[in-house]
C-alpha cells in the first residue's frame with residue numbers, strides 16, 4: 843500500500859511541481875501522510891541519483907522566501923511582514 847502510493851508520488855513529482863495539497867488530492871491521502879511519504883521518498887530517490895527538490899514557500903505579500911526550511915512542513919506566517927498569505931512549498935524530483 844505505502845509502496846504503491848510512493849511509486850505514484852515519485853511518478854507525479856518526476857513530471858512536475860506539486861504542493862502537498864495537490865498530492866493529497868491526487869492520491870486521496872491526508873496532507874500529513876503526504877509529508878510522511880515525502881520524507882521516505884527524499885531518501886529513496888537519493889539512491890537512484892535523483893533528488894527531491896523543494897521549491898520554497900514564499901510570502902505573497904512581501905516576497906520573502908523560506909529558503910532554509912529543511913523539513914517538509916508548511917510555515918504558518920511570514921517572519922518579515924507577519925503576513926499569512928503564503929504560497930505553499932512545491933516538490934519536484936530531478
Ligand SMILES: [Zn+2]
Pocket residue numbers: 901902903904905906920921922923924925
Ligand atoms: Zn511577508
